[in-house]
Amino acid sequence: MPGLSVENLELSFGGIRALDQLSFEVAEGSLCALVGPNGAGKSSVFNCVTGLYRPSAGRVVFDGQDLLRLPAHAVAAAGVARTFQNLALFPRLTVLENVLLGGHLNQRSGPLACALHLPRHRRAERALRAEAGEVLELLGLASLADHLAAGLPYGTLKRVELARALMSRPRLLLLDEPAAGLPHGEVADLGDLIARIRTELGLSIVLVEHHMGMVMSISDKVVVLNLGRRICQGTPDEVSRDPDVIAAYLGEAA
Numbered sequence: 113m114p115g116l117s118v119e120n121l122e123l124s125f126g127g128i129r130a131l132d133q134l135s136f137e138v139a140e141g142s143l144c145a146l147v148g149p150n151g152a153g154k155s156s157v158f159n160c161v162t163g164l165y166r167p168s169a170g171r172v173v174f175d176g177q178d179l180l181r182l183p184a185h186a187v188a189a190a191g192v193a194r195t196f197q198n199l200a201l202f203p204r205l206t207v208l209e210n211v212l213l214g215g216h217l218n219q220r221s222g223p224l225a226c227a228l229h230l231p232r233h234r235r236a237e238r239a240l241r242a243e244a245g246e247v248l249e250l251l252g253l254a255s256l257a258d259h260l261a262a263g264l265p266y267g268t269l270k271r272v273e274l275a276r277a278l279m280s281r282p283r284l285l286l287l288d289e290p291a292a293g294l295p296h297g298e299v300a301d302l303g304d305l306i307a308r309i310r311t312e313l314g315l316s317i318v319l320v321e322h323h324m325g326m327v328m329s330i331s332d333k334v335v336v337l338n339l340g341r342r343i344c345q346g347t348p349d350e351v352s353r354d355p356d357v358i359a360a361y362l363g364e365a366a
């Protein structure tokens with residue numbers, strides 16, 4: 113059974129067909145890359161999966177559940193987390209505080225327990241902080257826990273955002289151009305980190321990324337989109353040998 117099954121998605125904006133009968137599957141515990149030129153529909157897929165966009169047709173099945181039937185907040189509770197193309201961190205909060213925001217403290221102990229600082233809430237807060245400590249450790253950020261996000265190098269902030277996404281204990285992680293804006297020398301390290309997280313946490317990952325070197329080195333499967341349609345899919349090896357893909361989309365990295 114696939115971890116994620118995107119089935120015949122249709123999405124239009126006025127006359128623009130952002131997604132056109134789009135289908136693909138992501139095996140549980142695997143890393144699938146979505147690639148294609150600007151405007152191909154990659155972010156639209158993420159926005160449909162997370163409930164920000166409502167496609168006019170199709171299904172997005174995760175763990176046997178159609179995510180399109182859930183409100184956006186319930187998608188996160190179903191085990192799906194994402195990062196955004198542009199950093200969405202709070203610069204005046206510390207690394208730890210930013211990461212804690214990805215947890216669900218209030219959900220675990222209830223708003224009343226939170227407001228009254230009941231023991232149940234304090235226990236939940238301790239557990240959450242312990243969890244944040246583990247995530248920071250995993251991402252090599254433990255020594256920066258009390259550092260303000262403001263002023264940290266861009267590559268570090270990308271890892272903080274990843275850490276925050278992991279705090280919701282997702283089983284499916286959607287990464288939207290995690291390497292965008294990174295200095296060239298840091299791209300391979302980020303790729304290694306993503307691959308390690310996938311293995312250590314047993315996550316399914318969908319990666320949208322223009323850095324084809326990273327895509328080809330860490331993906332189990334690559335789905336190539338153009339104009340909202342799937343034009344090719346396969347292992348990195350298969351996709352990189354597809355003449356149309358080489359000519360049109362992979363260019364310099366092939």
Ligand SMILES: Nc1ncnc2c1ncn2[C@@H]1O[C@H](COP(=O)(O)OP(=O)(O)OP(=O)(O)O)[C@@H](O)[C@H]1O
Nearest residue numbers: 125128129130148149150151152153154155156157
């Ligand atoms: N909110 C929106 N309103 C209008 N058109 C949109 C909206 N979101 C996406 N589109 C259009 O849908 C198409 C697919 O866009 P999308 O952002 O999904 O592509 P993409 O592959 O993620 O591109 P990029 O690599 O540039 O991020 C484009 O033609 C885009 O202009």
